[in-house]
Each structure stands twice: as C-alpha cells, then as structure tokens.
Amino acid sequence: MASATAPTTVSLLPATNSSSASSSRTLSSLHVAPTSSSSSLRLRAAGLRRLGFAAADPLLALHVASRVRSIAAGKGVGGVVSMAKKSVGDLTAADLKGKKVFVRADLNVPLDDNQNITDDTRVRAAVPTIKHLIQNGAKVILSSHLGRPKGVTPKYSLAPLVPRLSELLGIQVVKADDVIGPEVEKIVASLPDGGVLLLENVRFYKEEEKNDPEFAKKLASLAELYVNDAFGTAHRAHASTEGVTKFLKPSVAGFLLQKELDYLVGAVSSPKRPFAAIVGGSKVSSKIGVIESLLEKVDILLLGGGMIFTFYKAQGLSVGASLVEEDKLDLATSLLAKAKAKGVSLLLPSDVVVADKFAPDANSEIVPASAIPDGWMGLDIGPDSIKTFNEALDTTKTIIWNGPMGVFEFDKFAVGTEAAAKKLADLSGKGVTTIIGGGDSVAAVEKVGVASVMSHISTGGGASLELLEGKELPGVLALDEATPVAV
Numbered sequence: 503m504a505s506a507t508a509p510t511t512v513s514l515l516p517a518t519n520s521s522s523a524s525s526s527r528t529l530s531s532l533h534v535a536p537t538s539s540s541s542s543l544r545l546r547a548a549g550l551r552r553l554g555f556a557a558a559d560p561l562l563a564l565h566v567a568s569r570v571r572s573i574a575a576g577k578g579v580g581g582v583v584s585m586a587k588k589s590v591g592d593l594t595a596a597d598l599k600g601k602k603v604f605v606r607a608d609l610n611v612p613l614d615d616n617q618n619i620t621d622d623t624r625v626r627a628a629v630p631t632i633k634h635l636i637q638n639g640a641k642v643i644l645s646s647h648l649g650r651p652k653g654v655t656p657k658y659s660l661a662p663l664v665p666r667l668s669e670l671l672g673i674q675v676v677k678a679d680d681v682i683g684p685e686v687e688k689i690v691a692s693l694p695d696g697g698v699l700l701l702e703n704v705r706f707y708k709e710e711e712k713n714d715p716e717f718a719k720k721l722a723s724l725a726e727l728y729v730n731d732a733f734g735t736a737h738r739a740h741a742s743t744e745g746v747t748k749f750l751k752p753s754v755a756g757f758l759l760q761k762e763l764d765y766l767v768g769a770v771s772s773p774k775r776p777f778a779a780i781v782g783g784s785k786v787s788s789k790i791g792v793i794e795s796l797l798e799k800v801d802i803l804l805l806g807g808g809m810i811f812t813f814y815k816a817q818g819l820s821v822g823a824s825l826v827e828e829d830k831l832d833l834a835t836s837l838l839a840k841a842k843a844k845g846v847s848l849l850l851p852s853d854v855v856v857a858d859k860f861a862p863d864a865n866s867e868i869v870p871a872s873a874i875p876d877g878w879m880g881l882d883i884g885p886d887s888i889k890t891f892n893e894a895l896d897t898t899k900t901i902i903w904n905g906p907m908g909v910f911e912f913d914k915f916a917v918g919t920e921a922a923a924k925k926l927a928d929l930s931g932k933g934v935t936t937i938i939g940g941g942d943s944v945a946a947v948e949k950v951g952v953a954s955v956m957s958h959i960s961t962g963g964g965a966s967l968e969l970l971e972g973k974e975l976p977g978v979l980a981l982d983e984a985t986p987v988a989v
C-alpha cells in the first residue's frame with residue numbers, strides 16, 4: 503500500500519502483449535501522490551484494468567493510470583495536458599442495454615479491382631469497441647467513410663465491408679443503402695439488442711465534410727449515445743466526427759481512439775529514456791512540425807528519406823539530382839542548430855545509395871554523403887548509416903518512427919527502410935517501446951512482416967502526424983470529459 507504522505511516511485515509491468523484495444527505497455531518510475539477515497543480508487547481500478555495495466559500494488563497503479571489517461575487525452579506531444587476523455591469502457595450494461603449507439607469508425611480500407619479488402623487492419627481495430635457494445639446489449643449504428651467520393655459513387659460503397667465485419671464480430675451485420683432517411687430509420691427500429699447496422703458511406707453526403715449542423719442532427723437522431731473510434735479521421739472536423747457530438751450525450755472515445763492517444767501522446771510525453779525518433783519520408787516541408795515538436799522530447803533524432811538532401815545542401819554538400827527543397831535550406835540549418843542547442847543527438851546518414859534515374863531498375867552505387875556524383879540521386883541510406891543508426895537505437899528504451907528511409911516502393915532502394923523495421927522488431931522483443939506513427943512506415947513494417955511485434959502501430963497517417971506535431975484533434979476535443987479524479 504502506498505505511503506499516506508510521501509510521493510512514491512512505481513514501475514508497472516505490461517499485463518499482456520496483445521494489439522487489442524486494451525493492449526498494455528511498460529511505464530517506468532512515475533512519481534505519484536497518494537489519495538484517500540477508496541470508492542474512487544475502486545472505480546479507477548476498473549478503468550486501469552480496461553487500459554490493460556497490471557501492477558504489484560493496485561493502489562499505486564491507480565494513480566498512474568489516472569495520470570496516463572489525463573496525458574493521453576490532452577493536446578499532442580508539445581501541448582498542455584488537459585482533461586481525460588470519457589471512454590466507452592466506462593459504459594456498462596446498465597448504460598447500454600437496449601440503447602442505440604452511433605459508432606463512428608474509420609473503415610477506410612484499401613480495395614482491389616474486385617472490391618476485395620487488401621488490408622483489413624482498420625476493420626480489426628474497430629472490433630473491440632463494437633464487441634463491447636453488443637456484448638452489453640446495445641444496438642450499434644456503425645458509420646464510416648471510404649475514400650474521397652464526390653457524391654454517391656458505387657465503387658466507394660461500404661458493402662464490401664459487411665462479410666469481414668460479420669466474420670470478426672460473429673454476427674450478421676445488416677447494411678443500409680443510405681446514411682439517413684426513412685429507410686434507415688426503419689432498419690434502426692427493427693434492430694435487435696446486440697445487433698449491428700452498417701450505414702452507407704457517410705461521405706456520399708457533401709454535408710459530412712462541411713460539418714453541416716442539420717446533417718449532423720439527422721445522424722444523431724438515429725441514436726442515443728455516441729462513440730468515436732475513428733482515430734484515422736479524428737483530425738477532420740466532419741459531421742460524423744465532430745458535429746454529431748453536439749446532439750448526442752454522452753459522446754465518448756472508443757478503445758482504439760484511446761489506445762492511439764495513450765501511445766502517440768502518453769508514451770511520447772512520458773517516454774522511457776533514452777528516447778529516439780526516426781523521421782523519414784520525401785520532404786522536409788511535410789515533416790517540419792513533427793521534427794520541431796520531437797526535438798523538444800527526444801534524446802536522439804535519426805533522419806532519413808528524401809529530406810536529408812536538403813540538410814546536406816544546407817551544410818554545403820553537393821547532392822546531384824537528389825530531391826532538394828531550395829526554399830527550406832535555412833530551415834534545415836536552423837533545425838540542426840536547434841538540435842544542438844537542445845542537446846539532441848541528431849544523426850544524418852553518412853552514406854547513401856544513389857541511382858542514375860528514379861526507377862526500380864536504375865543503376866545504383868553506394869557513396870559517402872559527401873560524394874554524390876552530379877546527375878545521380880540519393881534514393882536510400884547506405885550500409886554505414888544503417889550500422890550507425892542501429893548502434894544508436896541499441897541504446898534506447900522508446901522509439902517512434904515516421905516516414906521511410908528511402909524509396910522503399912522499389913526493392914532495390916528498400917534496404918534502409920527494411921533494416922529500420924527489422925531493428926525496431928528486434929528491440930521490441932527486448933522490451934523497447936516501439937511506436938510506428940502511421941503512413942508509409944506502417945506499410946514498410948507490414949512488408950517486412952514484423953507488424954505484430956511492435957508496441958503500437960497507428961491506424962492513422964495524417965492524424966498521428968498532427969498529434970505528433972502537438973496539434974489538437976477535433977474528433978477528440980469534441981468528446982465528453984471524464985469525471986475528474988484527484989491524484
């Protein structure tokens with residue numbers, strides 16, 4: 503039991519290593535203050551188990567869980583911590599039995615020419631929240647967008663989702679041919695407790711992206727409660743992600759949304775150190791925000807991808823025909839200076855793989871960063887850089903990765919990116935917290951077949967980037983705040 507007077511240092515061990523909504527992670531040495539109310543402790547103990555934490559001393563664990571949830575639901579990495587959001591896990595059978603619940607998920611999955619789902623990650627990620635609701639007797643009205651249709655477009659119908667959703671949920675999901683209106687209302691009225699109705703693509707209505715209040719009201723009129731589990735779309739202030747919350751109370755976070763916030767805000771704000779970030783991708787301009795924000799947090803920053811050539815040129819090196827943003831040279835210089843001032847160890851690749859054209863069958867050579875030949879372009883980091891990066895990563899306890907190290911779509915230039923994926927997988931197995939921040943890095947991790955061993959893989963590219971930049975997500979901000987608990 504915690505001392506009644508002094509702050510205590512605790513370390514929590516992960517309860518499981520699953521990728522489910524209640525997936526856990528290790529927290530080290532959090533200083534927590536004691537509390538006195540045993541009933542609020544019991545409530546928080548339940549919340550803690552839902553979050554997937556286990557600790558030798560449940561009292562201490564409660565304080566920590568509280569802290570984590572407050573951090574996780576606040577602003578992004580660089581922001582001020584605010585209130586935690588109410589969670590779907592806080593809703594029990596007493597709240598849910600027989601209730602119509604509007605669930606916004608992000609089921610924006612890739613489909614092939616035959617309308618087959620080629621990656622069902624987002625469908626699987628939506629399942630824990632829906633299962634919790636139907637197991638507690640709710641009637642689920644499920645909504646999502648797919649693609650960016652302009653009006654009703656059959657190829658963007660959500661119909662291909664029905665078989666996989668039904669299989670994963672173990673019940674037959676009913677599908678409506680519309681999003682609102684009398685036909686939909688009729689199906690809702692006949693939905694049994696524990697049933698799931700999938701609405702048609704919400705973006706078939708232009709009012710969705712305009713966050714039209716009348717449309718939001720019509721969506722809301724279908725249900726009594728609202729759950730947002732669409733992390734990948736939480737950076738959009740749309741009718742089904744933001745507007746609808748004005749008409750439905752409570753409006754709560756789903757398990758996926760909560761887990762994404764736990765990792766992308768919680769783990770990044772209070773990392774086990776040393777903490778490293780790997781940032782790659784094509785352009786420095788699209789990663790300025792995330793680099794600046796991470797420079798406030800990390801001990802080590804590794805840069806790769808197309809953006810490194812702007813840094814090289816800013817340092818006076820020749821970069822041949824490599825991708826360079828001429829208008830960002832001063833910015834690159836200032837980021838290097840900022841890293842130095844902050845004591846962050848910023849590593850640029852010492853060697854690169856250059857190609858004579860931008861093509862999968864280009865001729866290639868490995869050259870030092872200072873010897874890129876005229877007319878050649880850097881498309882990957884070289885073996886010396888991989889070695890140096892790996893050695894740096896070996897010293898860390900938390901790693902976040904956003905953006906590929908090279909043009910990984912071409913096998914010949916995928917070596918640096920695949921090496922990073924393998925290294926993170928290896929370190930994950932050794933207890934390092936590894937967070938993949940969405941976008942192409944996720945594709946790379948999946949290509950290498952190591953996705954399942956990472957601590958967390960984000961389901962949102964744009965949303966995770968905005969969080970890492972320290973921005974607030976409208977879809978999160980709009981949700982009800984959790985009842986405050988003293989810590």
Ligand SMILES: Nc1ncnc2c1ncn2[C@@H]1O[C@H](COP(=O)(O)OP(=O)(O)O)[C@@H](O)[C@H]1O
Pocket residue numbers: 782783784785788806807808809825880881882904905906907908909910911940941942943963
């Ligand atoms: N050296 C390079 N030159 C040109 N493009 C690159 C280079 N390295 C990586 N890229 C490209 O960057 C793209 C990903 O960039 P970006 O969208 O910023 O990353 P993410 O999707 O992870 O956020 C990939 O398509 C990749 O081919």
Ligand SMILES: O=C(OP(=O)(O)O)[C@H](O)COP(=O)(O)O
Pocket residue numbers: 608610649650734735738940941961962963964965
């Ligand atoms: O796929 C998505 O975002 P992502 O490509 O940034 O991961 C989300 O479904 C959001 O889609 P949108 O960018 O069309 O709003």
